[in-house]
Amino acid sequence: MKGELNFSEIKNDLPASIVVFFVALPLCLGIALASGAPLFSGVIAGIVGGIVVGLFSGSRLGVSGPAAGLAVIVFDAIGTLGSWELFLCAVVLSGVFQLLLGFARAGFVAYFIPSSVITGMLAGIGLLIVLKQIPYLFGWHSDFLGEEAFQQVNGENTFSAISHALSLMSPSALAISVVSLILLVVWDKYLTQAHKIFRLLQGPIVVVLLGIVTSLALAQAGMPLKADQLVTLPVIDSFESFTNEMSFPAFSQMFHIEVITIALVMAAVASIETLLCVEATDKLDPNKNVTPTNRELKAQGVGNIVSGLIGGLPITQVIVRSSANIAFGGKTKMSAILHGVFLLVSVVAMATLLNHIPLASLAAILITVGYKLMKPATFKVMYKNGMEQFLPFITTIAVMVVTDLLTGVIAGLVLSLFFTLRHSYRNSYHFKDTVDHAEGMETHHIVMAEDVSFFNKPRILKKLDSIPADTKVILDFSNSKSVAYDVKETVKDFLEHAKSKNIQVETIAFPQSA
Incomplete structure (x- = not known):
């Protein structure tokens, strides 16, 4: 079954999970810091996002944890409620609301997001990752690792932070960054082709280990990196200190109207971000x-209930961690689960060692992830697909860079909706499905209508996904004058996926070109 535990790909999942762990660790701490929450709450959310959500999720490659997009909401909510323990009640309730959304089948909303917007979101995230990590390459930062918004809480913005970093350059951090980037490029382009050992041992793992050795050597030489240039993980040296780091909800005030209101807001935003990430991860x-x-x-929902009960931040599926998982070879959800296990082990047994990891090393890794999301070839392909694809794509990116992720997606959706309504105004949509048993095989004959817009994507996707294994399907586009790019992509993806279910697919007049 899709998304279930699978140990057959452990040789790929294990190294990918280690890379995701190294990426997730400072993000968990940074997001907790930005949220005005205890640092340990970010790690708890990362552990729960990996292990608990990983076990219940049907996503093969998605990775969950605390999200930067919720940081401002969390910060304001803690201030409004006046108590961290009371805020944890809101986290638990937000999980309950997400469970209800799942049982109400609200997840269909994700299928209405056009491919141009999803591609734009991925490229925009990639560009943001690169821009936001540049200050760390030079050894200076003005905000937390993982920040996504253009305007930062301290008055800086994405571009002013880069300018400031250039004026406060640290030679040691810059040297670590340059060596790390060169090693990652050489490892990916040349060494992985040379021998299988370089495919099993991922470049980012070597970069982190090299960073730790360099950090220790600099300290021994009397030139240590500054505290804000290193990972800062709480050191747990006893069971008592571990329990002291944990917090629990103040259940006596759980159903206060302000708690319920904040829980509803968090559930809505977390669900939207998760669904966007699900679509983006499936595309990758x-x-x-x-x-x-x-x-x-x-x-x-289950993850947020558990996270809130033991003192963690709210959780969403996160595109930075998910894309790193895919980029470095993850194959099943074991990778996400193992990254959560490593986070747990790290706070119990490895905090002192991990606190020697330079943020410059991690920034180099994130920059390689960001570049893979925003390759120039993506822009060329979207431009060749026509203005109806390119304009929502580029608008999503541009608005994301100067505002935030959700605002960029909304801008792209509005532009896509304009083009779709223009088509839908002229044409109607329908498709019919007939089944016969010619030649001893169950055959599904699906005839598409004159105009097939991206609004029809959810029904088509659901229909194609319901085709049983070991059958034949005929997709007839002979009557179709207009087929949305998203529907074409859905059909192409089905053609690839059908092989694994032994489904024979015949297409009639399928418009292959964009």
């Missing part, structure tokens, strides 16, 4: 599997 998935969105909402 080399095997083009389709994640069951309602199951994902339920998994996120």
Whole structure:
């Protein structure tokens, strides 16, 4: 079954999970810091996002944890409620609301997001990752690792922070950054082709280990990196100190109207961000599997309930961690689960060692992830697909860079909706499905209508996903005058995925070109 535990790909999942762990660790701490929450709450959310959500999720490659997009909401909510323990009640309730959304089948909303917007979101995230990590390459930063918004809480913005970093350059951090970037490029382009050992041992793992050795050597030489240039993980040296780091909800005030209101807001925003990430992750998935969105909402709900109960931040599926998982070879959800296990082990047994990891090393890793999301070839392909694809794509990126992720997606959706309504105004949509048993094989004959817009994507996707294994399907586009790019992509993905279910597919007049 898709998304279930699978140890057969452990040789790929294990190294990928280690890379995701190194990426997630400082993000968990940074997001907790930005949220005005205890640092340990970010690590708890990362552990729960990996292990608990990973076990319940149907996503093969998605990775969950605390999200930068919720940091401002969390910061304001803690101030409004006046108590961290009371805020944890809101986290638990937000999980309950997400469970209800999952059972109400609200996950269908994800299928209405056009491919141009999802591609724009991925490229925009990639560009933001690169821009936001540049200050860390030079050894200076003005905000937390993982920040996504253009305007930062201290008055800086994405571009002013880069300018400031250039004026406060640290030679040691810059040297670590340059060596790390060169090593990552050489490892990816040349060494992985030379011998299988370089494919099993991922470049980012070597970069982190080299960073730790360099950090220790600099300290021994009397030139240590500054505290804010290193990972800062709480050191747990006893069971008592471990329990002291944990907090629990103040259940006596759980159903206060302000708690319920904040819980509803968090559930809504976390669900939207999760569904966006699910669509983006499925698009990056080399095997083009389709994640069951309602199951994902339920998994996120369970995760937030558990996280809130033991003192963690709210959780969403996160595109930075998910894309790193895919980029470095993750194959099943064991990678996400193992990264959560490593986070747990790190706070119990490895904090002192991990606190020697330079943020410059991690920034180099994140920059390689960001570049893979925003390759120039993506822009060329979207431009060749026509203005109806390119304009929502580029608008999503531009608005994201100067505002935030959700605002950028909304801008792209508005532009896509304009083009779609223009088509839908002229044409109607329908498709019919007939089944016969010619030649001893169950055959589904699906005839598309004159105009097939991206609004029809959810029904088509659901229909194609329901085709049983070991059958034949005929997709007839002979009557179709207009087929949305998203529907073409859905059909192409189905053609690839059908092989794994032994489904024979015949297409009639399918418009291959964009």
